[in-house]
């Protein structure tokens with residue numbers, strides 16, 4: 001019997017992208033809700049009870065309600081919202097995080113899919129903390145560029161309006177009070193004693209992210225070199241199919257890194273750049289790929305025992 005999969009919130013930005021990645025697969029059965037009933041709690045509950053895996057692609061409050069709706073059923077859940085990312089009983093859905101994380105996801109009932117900006121930050125900082133190059137009480141910063149689809153249907157409508165505000169033609173910095181919703185997961189999953197100073201920036205392009213952590217050499221344990229940082233990342237991600245480290249020295253004086261470099265695919269590329277004293281590590285990926293829907297499908301594949309990259313490469 002094929003596993004049955006239900007996407008709650010299928011008509012949203014993340015839900016549609018999950019649907020696109022699953023629609024052509026013949027190794028799962030997709031349960032589809034009647035369009036007119038897509039917000040009907042009774043009908044959603046019925047489909048969740050039939051499903052082996054439920055994706056939640058909903059605002060946070062609706063995701064919490066959906067978990068309650070599925071109570072008592074055997075459905076395993078992958079929540080794309082921020083609601084459960086640091087909650088007890090939920091496994092964080094970044095398989096490349098550390099040894100054992102993949103196995104934890106494989107056996108989990110509840111998997112919290114990472115936030116898009118958090119994916120970039122964690123992919124850079126967690127390996128460096130684990131390798132002992134950054135201490136748990138490091139003072140870190142991060143700036144992270146995203147396309148406007150990161151804000152879901154509402155933000156897409158603002159950016160695509162026929163007469164949009166002049167300001168939306170230029171990059172917009174936000175999260176200025178240092179209370180962005182991804183900060184708790186960034187801190188917890190990296191094992192940091194304090195969150196970074198975080199500057200998310202949304203710009204006038206549809207999708208794609210460039211999340212950067214700038215580092216002075218003096219911030220690194222034993223004043224580690226750029227080569228050591230690159231090597232620690234390369235070692236951590238050796239053998240991974242979706243996360244790659246660009247060759248050492250690949251960013252030179254003439255290089256530019258673009259926010260949409262990996263738009264449209266499910267992988268993430270780390271680029272280490274700089275000089276003898278000051279470095280940047282940048283994660284390039286798609287907010288709707290490894291930053292949301294691609295990651296959610298990767299987690300589903302792991303939970304169901306499929307090839308991890310099925311439908312993703």
Ligand SMILES: NC(=O)C1=CN([C@@H]2O[C@H](COP(=O)(O)OP(=O)(O)OC[C@H]3O[C@@H](n4cnc5c(N)ncnc54)[C@H](OP(=O)(O)O)[C@@H]3O)[C@@H](O)[C@H]2O)C=CC1
Pocket residue numbers: 008009010011012013014015038039040056057058059060062080081082114115116149150151152153154287288291292
């Ligand atoms: N966009 C992105 O890049 C990322 C998004 N996420 C997270 O994924 C989740 C979904 O975001 P996104 O897809 O962008 O948001 P959207 O606003 O594009 O989609 C949300 C969908 O949920 C539906 N919905 C809202 N309330 C309910 C309900 N009670 N029952 C059933 N359906 C409901 C909405 O219906 P309607 O169409 O009527 O509005 C909409 O279709 C959010 O928690 C978001 O933070 C995570 C990572 C990246």
Ligand SMILES: CC(=O)N[C@@H](CCC(=O)OP(=O)(O)O)C(=O)O
Pocket residue numbers: 080081082114115116117146147148149150151155181182200202291
């Ligand atoms: C452009 C924009 O507003 N982006 C959203 C992040 C989208 C996302 O990934 O948020 P969750 O994964 O936590 O749902 C934001 O920064 O709040």
